[in-house]
Amino acid sequence: MVQIVLSISEKHNKKLRELAMKEYEGKKGALSAIVEKGIDLVDEEAKRMEAHYKILEIARKSTWKGDGKFDRNKLYEERMRQISR
Numbered sequence: 579m580v581q582i583v584l585s586i587s588e589k590h591n592k593k594l595r596e597l598a599m600k601e602y603e604g605k606k607g608a609l610s611a612i613v614e615k616g617i618d619l620v621d622e623e624a625k626r627m628e629a630h631y632k633i634l635e636i637a638r639k640s641t642w643k644g645d646g647k648f649d650r651n652k653l654y655e656e657r658m659r660q661i662s663r
Contacts (some may be wrong), residue, residue: 586594594612599634601615 594609598604598608598612602611
């Protein structure tokens with residue numbers, strides 16, 4: 579375990595302690611557990627946003643315009659040509 583000293587506002591201190599009490603019923607290590615959980619949530623959200631932006635970039639670069647009409651045989655032939663390159 580590593581110890582970190584933080585400065586947070588009174589408002590966030592109160593929220594942190596309320597969350598720790600509610601989530602872990604004031605057990606030993608509750609504050610640390612809430613902070614670690616928050617870090618994990620922020621990390622997950624950052625990864626989710628990164629994946630979202632990657633998908634948007636792939637869609638932006640796509641040549642298919644999505645008119646809703648396609649010929650399955652033509653698509654299959656095109657994909658086979660791309661794979662064989």
